[in-house]
Amino acid sequence: MGRYILRRLLSAIPVLIGISVIVFAIMAMIPGDPATAILGSYATPENVAELNRDLGLDQPLVQRYFIWLGNLVQGDLGRSFNLNRPVLDEVLERFNATLILAGTAFILCSFLGIAAGVISAARQYGFADKAITFAVLLGISIPSFFLGMMMILIFAVNLRWFPVSGMWPIYGTRDIWALIDHLTMPALALAVVATGVIARLSRSAMLEVLRQDFIRTARAKGVRERGIIWRHALRAAMVSIIPVLGIQAGFVLSGAVYIERVFQWPGIGQMLVDAILRRDILLVQGGVVFVAACYVLFNIIVDVAQSLLDPRIKT
Amino acid sequence: MMAFLKLLARNQLALAGLIVMGLVVLLAVLTPILPLADPDVTNTPARFTPPFSEGALLGTDHLGRDLLSRLMWGTRLSLAVGFAAAFIAATIGAAIGIISGYYGGRTDNIIMRFVDVLMAFPYILLALAIVAALGPGLMNALIAVAAVNIPFFARNIRGITVGIAHKEFVDAARLAGLSDAKIILTEILPNVLPVIVIAMSTTVGWMILETAGLSFLGLGSQPPQADLGSMLGEARSALITNPHTSLVPGVMILIIVMAINLLGDGVRDALDPRLKSGALSRPLPATLVARDRQPGETADGTALLQLSQLETQFHIGPRIYRAVGGVDLQIQPGECLGLIGESGSGKSVTALSIMGLVASPPGKITGGSVYYRGEELVGAPYELLRSLRGRKVAYIFQDPLASLHPLYTVGDQLIEAVRVHRNVPKAEARAHAIELLKSVRIPNAEDRVDNYPHEMSGGMRQRVGIAMALANDPDVIIADEPTTALDVTVQAQILTLLDDLRRDRGVVILFITHDFGVVAQLCDRVAVMYAGRIVEQGTTDEILASPAHPYTRRLMACVPELGGGRRRLEAIPGLPPVVDKLPAGCAFADRCDKVRAACREGNITLDEIGATRRVRCIAPEIEEVPA
Numbered sequence: 001m002g003r004y005i006l007r008r009l010l011s012a013i014p015v016l017i018g019i020s021v022i023v024f025a026i027m028a029m030i031p032g033d034p035a036t037a038i039l040g041s042y043a044t045p046e047n048v049a050e051l052n053r054d055l056g057l058d059q060p061l062v063q064r065y066f067i068w069l070g071n072l073v074q075g076d077l078g079r080s081f082n083l084n085r086p087v088l089d090e091v092l093e094r095f096n097a098t099l100i101l102a103g104t105a106f107i108l109c110s111f112l113g114i115a116a117g118v119i120s121a122a123r124q125y126g127f128a129d130k131a132i133t134f135a136v137l138l139g140i141s142i143p144s145f146f147l148g149m150m151m152i153l154i155f156a157v158n159l160r161w162f163p164v165s166g167m168w169p170i171y172g173t174r175d176i177w178a179l180i181d182h183l184t185m186p187a188l189a190l191a192v193v194a195t196g197v198i199a200r201l202s203r204s205a206m207l208e209v210l211r212q213d214f215i216r217t218a219r220a221k222g223v224r225e226r227g228i229i230w231r232h233a234l235r236a237a238m239v240s241i242i243p244v245l246g247i248q249a250g251f252v253l254s255g256a257v258y259i260e261r262v263f264q265w266p267g268i269g270q271m272l273v274d275a276i277l278r279r280d281i282l283l284v285q286g287g288v289v290f291v292a293a294c295y296v297l298f299n300i301i302v303d304v305a306q307s308l309l310d311p312r313i314k315t
Numbered sequence: 316m317m318a319f320l321k322l323l324a325r326n327q328l329a330l331a332g333l334i335v336m337g338l339v340v341l342l343a344v345l346t347p348i349l350p351l352a353d354p355d356v357t358n359t360p361a362r363f364t365p366p367f368s369e370g371a372l373l374g375t376d377h378l379g380r381d382l383l384s385r386l387m388w389g390t391r392l393s394l395a396v397g398f399a400a401a402f403i404a405a406t407i408g409a410a411i412g413i414i415s416g417y418y419g420g421r422t423d424n425i426i427m428r429f430v431d432v433l434m435a436f437p438y439i440l441l442a443l444a445i446v447a448a449l450g451p452g453l454m455n456a457l458i459a460v461a462a463v464n465i466p467f468f469a470r471n472i473r474g475i476t477v478g479i480a481h482k483e484f485v486d487a488a489r490l491a492g493l494s495d496a497k498i499i500l501t502e503i504l505p506n507v508l509p510v511i512v513i514a515m516s517t518t519v520g521w522m523i524l525e526t527a528g529l530s531f532l533g534l535g536s537q538p539p540q541a542d543l544g545s546m547l548g549e550a551r552s553a554l555i556t557n558p559h560t561s562l563v564p565g566v567m568i569l570i571i572v573m574a575i576n577l578l579g580d581g582v583r584d585a586l587d588p589r590l591k592s593g594a595l596s597r598p599l600p601a602t603l604v605a606r607d608r609q610p611g612e613t614a615d616g617t618a619l620l621q622l623s624q625l626e627t628q629f630h631i632g633p634r635i636y637r638a639v640g641g642v643d644l645q646i647q648p649g650e651c652l653g654l655i656g657e658s659g660s661g662k663s664v665t666a667l668s669i670m671g672l673v674a675s676p677p678g679k680i681t682g683g684s685v686y687y688r689g690e691e692l693v694g695a696p697y698e699l700l701r702s703l704r705g706r707k708v709a710y711i712f713q714d715p716l717a718s719l720h721p722l723y724t725v726g727d728q729l730i731e732a733v734r735v736h737r738n739v740p741k742a743e744a745r746a747h748a749i750e751l752l753k754s755v756r757i758p759n760a761e762d763r764v765d766n767y768p769h770e771m772s773g774g775m776r777q778r779v780g781i782a783m784a785l786a787n788d789p790d791v792i793i794a795d796e797p798t799t800a801l802d803v804t805v806q807a808q809i810l811t812l813l814d815d816l817r818r819d820r821g822v823v824i825l826f827i828t829h830d831f832g833v834v835a836q837l838c839d840r841v842a843v844m845y846a847g848r849i850v851e852q853g854t855t856d857e858i859l860a861s862p863a864h865p866y867t868r869r870l871m872a873c874v875p876e877l878g879g880g881r882r883r884l885e886a887i888p889g890l891p892p893v894v895d896k897l898p899a900g901c902a903f904a905d906r907c908d909k910v911r912a913a914c915r916e917g918n919i920t921l922d923e924i925g926a927t928r929r930v931r932c933i934a935p936e937i938e939e940v941p942a
Contacts, residue, residue: 217780
């Protein structure tokens with residue numbers, strides 16, 4: 001197992017290099033002088049020249065890439081000129097908030113989605129199946145940002161169950177209950193679409209598995225229906241559900257950008273949007289590379305989980 | 316294509332989606348000629364007019380602009396941008412995919428590695444990076460969304476192209492001296508075009524949503540121009556005071572995306588042939604029972620297991636397949652009964668019907684009875700059936716790889732078989748599992764118990780299957796072609812094992828097979844099945860010595876004897892009848908060389924032709940009935 005994890009980590013290196021190349025290339029597409037773009041149009045020529053020298057921006061593109069990559073590997077993502085602090089510090093702080101939001105949503109959508117899919121398959125064509133199928137269709141069709149706004153209107157403004165926005169109360173203690181209070185609505189809004197997708201997939205994976213011979217064998221043994229569904233069928237269906245969880249994690253992370261906007265959640269999505277509008281290029285660059293790398297690592301975890309679940313995968 | 320459209324039209328939800336989408340598109344197209352207010356004229360005194368007011372059907376926004384007009388123009392813009400993004404992504408993606416798939420080799424390798432890296436990004440990060448580089452704006456948002464979706468198309472189309480690039484007609488074109496460009500345009504493209512169109516139709520909703528999302532964030536369309544996303548984004552600040560300004564664009568996005576999703580689901584269902592036959596139904600815990608007749612005759616006191624006029628059908632669409640059409644069987648204690656017939660004769664369905672294991676839907680027990688020790692099993696409560704399964708009546712199935720759970724060790728599966736019926740501690744059950752493995756002569760049982768099925772050979776797996784059947788010392792074992800999937804030498808070992816077990820434990824075996832050699836080795840009596848009915852029944856010796864039904868005779872001629880078959884292997888000409896339209900009279904008539912007119916009339920009964928023999932034939936191949 002240890003060797004398998006090592007091999008997967010090594011195989012991620014080319015992907016990470018590819019990601020760095022693509023991000024660098026996209027940022028290099030910015031027309032005009034990069035230093036002007038970073039400093040904004042009010043910068044003095046002296047400032048621009050100084051920055052160009054500091055960042056090695058007066059050198060050819062390929063060399064610039066390697067300088068940037070070298071700094072990147074050492075954890076130096078540059079400095080945000082708007083915030084006047086190291087990009088890495090800002091990214092880490094913001095990513096922490098996103099991780100709380102997206103992580104909660106991911107756990108929610110995994111459990112709810114799989115449970116809904118399993119129940120739907122077990123009660124195929126029954127009332128529960130039809131109700132779940134309809135809810136899923138609605139869930140995957142509603143834009144998460146619109147859903148979030150409607151949730152604020154209903155549950156925060158009218159019913160006053162939850163605070164309207166933000167991660168922490170403005171006054172008062174920052175304890176876990178305050179966090180849960182603020183987290184519930186955005187995490188739910190973020191989880192809805194992925195829950196629908198996972199429920200759909202789990203349902204069809206379960207239906208596929210329930211027709212297999214080994215299910216008939218389990219029934220012939222006299223295994224109770226609950227054991228058939230949750231122990232035999234779900235275990236086998238997980239093999240095709242797990243990779244989709246990995247893909248959905250990417251969608252949850254993406255959706256977080258909208259949800260953070262709707263709920264004023266101080267996450268990395270908000271940071272990126274603000275950085276784009278303020279032309280804070282180094283912050284965008286650093287944020288994108290950091291999150292993409294985290295996502296690649298997350299997918300390695302998914303693969304390892306898959307190999308733990310399926311003994312037929314050669315480790 | 317017509318069949319596809321028909322299928323799509325039959326799906327009412329998809330049709331509803333198509334109609335809604337058609338209406339939205341029509342309205343968007345007609346927007347410029349409709350009598351609408353100017354969407355960009357501000358009228359601050361009339362800001363936030365509620366819906367259904369005079370002169371503003373949907374009210375006005377924070378600048379007093381007419382929301383209905385803005386909605387129509389915004390919808391038009393969102394649709395246009397979404398379709399354009401889908402079209403660009405499909406065109407470029409398909410071009411990359413076709414080149415990659417057509418040329419293969421290093422070109423393919425480099426392109427696909429690049430595509431892999433692009434797909435390693437959470438999609439929005441890439442879109443944000445592109446917008447960051449190009450600057451906010453609707454056109455740039457369009458480019459970003461299209462670019463992010465190119466890898467998806469490239470990968471899909473490449474897969475299809477690889478399949479086509481080595482077909483005969485492409486080789487023929489190459490031999491004819493056509494250039495690569497010409498082959499791609501005239502041979503490859505027409506074949507991948509339907510796939511491109513379908514992939515586009517299923518992703519366009521997604522693209523509309525994504526461009527709306529970027530506009531919502533303020534990175535897409537810039538004021539005063541507004542698509543649905545930026546309308547929603549602008550309305551967000553007035554969400555609490557004037558929710559109607561948010562509701563109007565939000566509901567429109569919801570309607571569009573849902574309509575496209577419904578349509579996409581319909582397209583997918585129409586393309587997936589498995590869904591048509593209802594094959595994706597899950598089997599119920601026990602076979603459905605819908606007996607339109609009274610149960611069969613009452614139990615015979617002496618039989619351990621008795622089937623009486625058992626009928627099992629498969630209802631698939633309008634068709635009814637009569638897989639088992641009135642089967643009578645009795646198995647006495649200590650006996651081994653062989654049930655023999657070709658594939659499709661209904662022998663396996665008969666065996667599975669006993670414990671209600673026929674997949675249902677589509678299977679259904681439509682008549683007759685099954686008695687275990689005089690107790691009716693057809694229509695019995697599920698809990699009774701379940702408590703007998705594996706405890707009193709156990710099964711051994713044909714393919715030991717498919718019928719063992721691939722993700723649990725054989726030990727866990729044996730332990731479960733024990734603990735389902737007996738409340739014993741896990742350690743004790745494990746010890747018992749090892750005993751069971753030893754009793755089926757698996758070497759190193761203590762180690763093997765922790766193996767997964769895929770780590771064992773076919774013969775070993777089937778031994779596990781037998782061990783599992785023995786787990787609770789059942790009275791009856793139903794073995795459904797347990798040796799068919801195995802090598803000949805392994806077959807012989809398994810048969811010897813079963814024979815020993817039956818002698819040692821006195822367990823009754825119902826042995827399903829298509830092989831007379833197996834029957835000869837193991838069974839006391841034989842029942843021959845054809846087209847869902849027993850056509851001949853008797854002791855093994857009698858039937859082997861003088862088969863009475865022409866079908867039995869032909870079936871025996873088909874099968875070489877195990878070990879020393881020197882007879883010519885003779886196939887029976889023709890095929891068994893399709894059991895959804897059985898002919899009147901004898902079902903074998905069409906393949907029988909002794910057929911006469913009377914064979915095709917009425918119902919031919921299973922007549923006694925001796926103390927232990929019965930045959931369903933008006934001219935049995937037996938001269939003198941033994942006394």
